[in-house]
Amino acid sequence: MTAALQVRGLTAGYGAVPVLRDLDLDVPPRMVVAVLGANGAGKTTLLRALTGGALTSSGQITYGGHDLSRVAVSDLVRLGIAHVPEGRAVITDLTVDENLRLGGLWRDDRKAQRQDLSRVYDLFEPLARRRSYPGHLLSGGERQMLGIGRALMSRPTLMLLDEPSLGLAPQTTAAIMALLATLRDDQGISVLLVEQNVGGALSIADRAVVLSLGRVVVSTTPQELAGDDRARHAYLGY
Template identity: 65%
Template sequence: MTAQELLTVRDLAAGYGAVPVLRDVDLTIHAGTIVAVVGANGAGKTTLLRTLCGMVPASAGQVVLAGADLRGVPVEEVVRRGMAHVPEGRGVIGELTVHENLRLGGLWRRDRADAARALDEVYQLFEPLARRRRWHGHQLSGGERQMLALGRALVARPRLLLLDEPSLGLAPRVITQIMALLRRLRDETGLTVLLVEQNVHGALSVADEAVVMSLGRIVVRAPAARLRDDESLRHHYLGF
C-alpha cells in the first residue's frame, strides 16, 4: 500500500446465501478522491458497498482500510476505523427528531467534545437541518432526509464515505446541490467518497475516477472525464 492509498480491495467475492454476486473484485481508492461506481441494475454496485462495510460477509478476498484488514470486523468497528455507509433509501428514522438522528452518528465516539463539534459542523453545512432540528424524520422532504443521512454519517468523521444512490427520487436541483456538496467536502476536508449512482451524468461530473461494474465484476476503471467524454466507451458499457 502506498502512502496515498486509503482502501485496497483484492479478489473480493460475496453474495447472498448460495447466490454469488461479487466475483474477483480488485479496487484501490486513493485518499481525497471521489470514485463513482456505475453500471446497470443488478451489476453488484450496492452489494459492493454492503460488503465493504461488513453488512454482507465476504466469501473470499481482502478489504484493507488504511493498512488494516476489515474482513470479519463487526459493522460498528468498521465505522470506528473510519468508514461510514449511507445506504440507498437513506435510512432516516422517522420517529426520531433531526437532532436525535444526527446524534446516532456519534454515539460510539469516546471524544464527546469533538462529537459535539462535528454535530455543530453538520448544522452549519446543512442550514435546513439547523432550522428543523426538532422536526421528526418523517416530516422532512426527500432532499432534507438525504441531507440528514449524509449529516449523520459525517458526525462519525469518516475517512471514507460509502454513498449509495444519493440522487434517488430527488429533484434535479437537489441532486445538483448534493453533488456540489460532495466536491466541497473532498476539496475542503479531504473526505474520500465511493459513490454508487444510477445518475451517471451527475456522478461523472463530480468524480475523479469511474468504475464500471457488470455481472459482479469491475470491467472498466478510468478517469471520470474520460468515461464522460468517450462516447464509444459509454455506449459499450453503459448503453448511452
C-alpha cells in the first residue's frame, strides 16, 4: 500500500544538536500509526518537523506526492494535513463555536462548512451544549474534543495528534481513542498519533513505531509490540 505520508532520512531539531536522526516513517492511507517512546525520545519534535515547527537539516517528507519542504506551512491544511498539538489546540478567549469555525476559515464552501459544523456537534455532544462557552471554561476532555473538532473542520485526510489523552480520565481517553478509530474507519482519515498512553494507542493502532533518542528502534504491529517484553521494558518502561 502506498504511504500517504512518507518520511525518509529525517534529521531535525532546534539548534546545533539534532533531536531526530536519520528517521524513516510511513503512514499509509486509512491507518492509525502510533508513535511511542519515553519523554525526550523525539515524538513531539517529529510532529513539529512535519509541520515546519522544527528545523530539518536533512531528509525528505512527502505527502500525497507533495514534497512538504516546498510547501508553505500555511498551505499544509490545503493538502489535507491537520495538526492537533498537545495542550495548545484551543484559543481560550474564543467560544466553542468560534474555535470550530476558525478551523474552516480558509474554506469558501459555506454550506458544506455548516454541514461539517453540525457533524462535529453530533460527534461531540458536550460541545453542542457548550457552543457559546469560552474555551477557558471547558474541561480538559472538552478541550481535547474541541481541538479535534476544529481540525475536522478543515476536512483533513491526515491528522497529526500530540498526546490527546494527556491528563484525561480513563473514560474520556477511551472515548477519544474510539473516535480516532471511527475517523479512520468511517471517514478514511489517516492518523499519526503520538502518545504516552501505550495501552490506549495500541488498542486502535494499525502500526506501532517506538522512538528512542530520536531514532526508530521498533516498527511493528501493535500485537507484536505488546508481546515483545524486551522492547517494552527497554523503551516503554513496562
